[in-house]
Amino acid sequence: MKKEVLVLTGAGQIGMAIARRVGHGKKIFVADWKIENAHRTASMMAEAGFDTVPFEVDISSKQSILTLIESSLKEGEIAFFINAAGVSPSQASIEQIIAIDLYGTALLLEAFGKVIKQGGAGVTISSQSGHRMPALTAEEDRLLATLAPDALLNLDMVKPENIRDTLHAYQIAKRCNVKRVMAEAIKWGERGARINSISPGIIMTPLALDEMNGPRGDFYKNMFAKSPARRPGTADEVATVAALLLSDKGSFITGTDILIDGGATASYFYGPLQPALH
Template identity: 75%
Template sequence: MNTTKDVIVLTGAGQLGMAIVRRMAYGNKIFVADWKIENAEAIAETLLEAGFDAVPFKVDISDRESVLELIKEAQREGEISMFVNAAGLSPSQSTKEHILQVDLYGTALLLEEFGKVMKKGGSGVTISSQSGYRMPALTAEEDRLLATTPAEALLNLEMLQPDKIKDTLHAYQISKRCNGKRVMAEAVKWGERGARINCISPGIIVTPLALDEFNGPRGDFYKNMFAKSPAGRPGIADEVANVAELLMSEKGAFITGSDFLIDGGATASYFYGPLQPENNEEDSQ
């Protein structure tokens, strides 16, 4: 008897991605993919212990062959009906070149390739960041290039050359700006398959990495950031999952190509409140 299930693929094995798949993946096969297999194994084990059907998989989202191998393995289990991308590097984790390779090119590659295989009626979300909202506006042509340039040519754009990217924060911000623009353009292509794709841009969310930051040398900076936001606190992964659940379920059937900012109002405070840059150190998240 054929017992194939629909498949949900998670790239980026962390608390955010796990919170989302726990909402959406019951009854489905879950591929938990990460460039560190031990991370994928840890999240898959937690899901298995909670009764889900999950397997770990090693993937490098900045390598097309690696992404295609992930898709190939997932399709052996069934049709891919949901996709969650929560992979990425922060400004403090690597070089500006590596951040562009993973956060910008890698996300574009995932959206491009998964858009070719999604099941009719399927849906996806990619996790971006509030940081994409904090960079000065780009021109309409620059936005168009970020949105529509084929993934393999993206890093050749003049605006993304190393001499144009001043530091890792700039690389991170333009990557996140690009994520939102790619989702808009890819939503048109995904729609041809009857599938939807959206973007979520979280602010400071409590995760093991964030807790390390709160207790580290920049802890006061982060605490000040959320203290001066309207919500007055950081978010939690399940609050991001609340938004993802709407977007990925039939309740969000009319939503595609959109970016949802979920940051407790920190971006509002950054532009129009006590977090305005002239009064504070430049934000890095």
């Protein structure tokens, strides 16, 4: 008998934590652009009793995504989709951030929205950064939300020459993620399925450690020191929210974004992290 399928893109700590919460009894495709990462996470989960398949995928390639979907559907209906793939401002160029975090996420949401089973659900990991960028116009938001993925790259606002730096690129990409989830929720709803996003703050993962040990390290340390929670978060805390969004208990939640950042964004606008105070 075929199992329901869970597809995870991005084999890092957050994606694995979510998959462990909701993946029992399912065939879990662990997909990553580095196949060694996929093998490592798939092996760790298999040792804990999960049924996993490591898979190589480039989310900036439509054909690569379609190959992943085709392989997944051979095993059963896709019940859950989790996208935790992405690059950070300290580890990637402007072009890479736009190609992966913005364009790649748009491709994934569109492609999996066409194959998710009735009653299925998805979650994509965005970032608190998308909440800090100044408000866009209604038309800019509409274009980020609704343009076909290939047309997105023709927008002046996402062309590298119009982007200040990698942080700005990351903010645009994450704002786009949230807006596209809203638009895609309409299409997913036609299949009786749901899609939401989560915007984490600083979550202690190898990626976050790279950031904290990089050129923006002092910025990150100051951020959680001056947030209400006074600490970074954990992958399990993100997984708790994702498990709600993917479960029947979250069946009335779709097309939305949940900010889970220990209050850092609140502090950025109304507390000691306000730029005007520095």
